[in-house]
Amino acid sequence: QVQLQESGPGLVKPSETLSLTCSVSGDSVSSANNYWSWIRQPPGKGLEWIGFIHYTGRTNQNPSLKSRVTISVDTSKNQFSLELSSVIDADAAVYYCSRLTALGDWYVFDYWGQGTLVTVSS
Amino acid sequence: QSALTQPASVSGSPGQSITISCTGTSSDIGYYNYVSWYQQHPGKAPKLIIYDVSSRPSGVSNRFSGSKSGNTATLTISGLQAEDEADYSCTSYRSSSSTYVFGTGTKVTVL
Numbered sequence: 001q002v003q004l005q006e007s008g009p010g011l012v013k014p015s016e017t018l019s020l021t022c023s024v025s026g027d028s029v030s031s032a033n034n035y036w037s038w039i040r041q042p043p044g045k046g047l048e049w050i051g052f053i054h055y056t057g058r059t060n061q062n063p064s065l066k067s068r069v070t071i072s073v074d075t076s077k078n079q080f081s082l083e084l085s086s087v088i089d090a091d092a093a094v095y096y097c098s099r100l101t102a103l104g105d106w107y108v109f110d111y112w113g114q115g116t117l118v119t120v121s122s
Numbered sequence: 123q124s125a126l127t128q129p130a131s132v133s134g135s136p137g138q139s140i141t142i143s144c145t146g147t148s149s150d151i152g153y154y155n156y157v158s159w160y161q162q163h164p165g166k167a168p169k170l171i172i173y174d175v176s177s178r179p180s181g182v183s184n185r186f187s188g189s190k191s192g193n194t195a196t197l198t199i200s201g202l203q204a205e206d207e208a209d210y211s212c213t214s215y216r217s218s219s220s221t222y223v224f225g226t227g228t229k230v231t232v233l
Binding site: 047063103104107110113 | 123125128154155156158160166167168169170173174177179211213215219220221222223224225226227
């Protein structure tokens, strides 16, 4: 059974950098068929795709966040990480990590972490 | 990046059928058949219920079905049950930026 677990500070100060890690079990982040994604959900709002990474290092990000987002992968620890710089109030959200895998004709987010709430406050 | 547009809320009585629309553009929903739908109960992570517009993953009830016309995808829940009360979100691949975009989300209430 594939499981993902987010970890990191639940409180970040404005203008600082948000850092989260996703630990994966039951699958390898080095799997060629999968991409590893970050998705967030502000309180009471819809989901927002942040970006993904492949073990080869290939990444892609939401154009709205691209200048502030860094996604990296650590194959030795079977983890991947998110850094979001210069955080503002609007970055407060539940952050999910997810596996993006091929199903049918394209890719879907099939496994998700439980989510971690990040609050932005000084 | 603009989100796909969904109604904020939809409601129905047990046993009824409801539909949830998801409107995008010719660069996403209208371009590919790569629309998927997710169900999310309060405090829980989203769960995949439809992919490739109308396919169901193993284990998902056949009361959930999907379709697409032009730039709009639709999720139908037939035989509405209390357990269907949740938030539903669509997502699509966007060709213009090679990215993923989610819908604004719809809260389904079972009356």
